[in-house]
Amino acid sequence: MSELKRKASRQAIFKRSLSRELVGLVLVLSVFSVRVTPASELSISSAGIALGGSQTEIGVGLGYHRSFANWLQGSFALLYQTLKFGETSVNAWSVRVGPTFNMDGVINQAYFLGLGYAYRKGDGAISSGATDPNATGPYLQFGKRISLGGTFSLRPNVSATFAGGAHIRLEPLSVSYFF
Secondary structure (H helix, E strand, O other), X not given: OHHHHHHHXXXXXXXXXXXXXXXXXXXXXXXXXXXXXXXXXXXXXXXXXXXXXXXXXXXXXXXXXXXXXXXXXXXXXXEEEEEEEOOEEEEEEEEEEEEEXXXXXXXXXXXXXXXXXXEEEEOOOOOOHHHOOOEEEEEEEEEEOEEOOOOEEXXXXXXXXXXXXXXXXXXXXXXXXXO
């Protein structure tokens, strides 16, 4: 009889131990599944202006940024620009891909730094290789999100793209939607 009691006691201890471990596992998994930041950000630039070398540019852009952590996003942007080089102008599409680093805990109010690779394709050719609209190269972007309340933020920024020459782009009217 005492052997049965010991066996029952060991089974009860095992069940309690197992249930505690399962509760602990559920708590750990729930902590990792909780998102502190929104999973995605959609950015729209309605008035980008670039001045660099002999180039003047105005354009619009659409970006998608996927959060992997509060401080890290994978970013993709598609931009349409009208580029003017002296007396010649062309229309061009640009694609930018790379990580964005957020420098504050609250993503919709954070300073951010984007780094990556840019590809630009124009509908014409320019005689100067330094201002060619058909080029690839790195880009660097710095800005600050300013919360407009809820899921919207103003996202003014400045970027330098080194594709077809060095070009500085100002985007004072960029906005973000978080979802």
